[in-house]
Amino acid sequence: MSGQLHPPPDTTTALLAVPPWLTHPIFNPEPDFYAEVSMSMVHCRGCGQAIHESASSCPKCGAVQFGPAPTSASHWMALVSLVLSIFLLLGSLEAEAVDTDVLVGTYVLGLVSAGLGAVSLHLKRPGQSMAVIGITLTVLSLLIVHGNTL
Ligand SMILES: [Zn+2]
Numbered sequence: 001m002s003g004q005l006h007p008p009p010d011t012t013t014a015l016l017a018v019p020p021w022l023t024h025p026i027f028n029p030e031p032d033f034y035a036e037v038s039m040s041m042v043h044c045r046g047c048g049q050a051i052h053e054s055a056s057s058c059p060k061c062g063a064v065q066f067g068p069a070p071t072s073a074s075h076w077m078a079l080v081s082l083v084l085s086i087f088l089l090l091g092s093l094e095a096e097a098v099d100t101d102v103l104v105g106t107y108v109l110g111l112v113s114a115g116l117g118a119v120s121l122h123l124k125r126p127g128q129s130m131a132v133i134g135i136t137l138t139v140l141s142l143l144i145v146h147g148n149t150l
Contacts, residue, residue, distance in 0.1 A: 075127030081117035081134030084109055088141035092148070106145045113138040 042053045046063025057064050088109055091102075117131040117138070125131075 074125050075120070075130065077116040077120035077123075077125060078127030078131035078134060081113045081120065081138070082130040083134075084113035084116070085134040085137035085141065088113060089137045089144075092141040092144040103145060103149060106142065110138045110142045 040053045041050045042065070043049070044051050044058040044061065044063055045065060046058055047061040049058060049060045051058055051060075051065070056066055088106060092106065114135050117135040120131040121128055121135075
């Protein structure tokens with residue numbers, strides 16, 4: 001029992017094998033292309049061409065892909081600060097008899113308004129002038145309300 005028998009011709013594999021014509025590139029259009037697209041492809045900021053997400057610039061048009069993304073809505077903090085401060089100022093000018101509720105409300109709103117403005121400035125968000133005006137008006141309102149309570 002020294003020699004092993006040659007295995008019989010594997011007819012099953014032969015039958016199940018993919019016929020050579022099916023492996024022709026025309027039936028397999030760049031399988032790697034689809035794999036990459038589903039994995040990590042992004043669209044170029046400049047031309048919309050699909051490029052790899054790690055590409056720092058578009059190979060087609062050369063547009064830089066990294067850096068601060070265009071954020072259109074990020075000035076909301078400055079805007080809220082400004083709007084709140086205007087409300088505060090109007091309220092502080094109208095309030096003649098300041099009771100504790102008004103005082104607490106004013107300080108809470110003032111804290112939110114000035115805080116949002118300060119954070120917006122700190123993060124260098126758009127609308128810095130709005131944030132500055134918001135903080136200024138808030139401080140002014142707090143001074144007025146504070147003066148009325150004395
Ligand atoms: Zn491009």
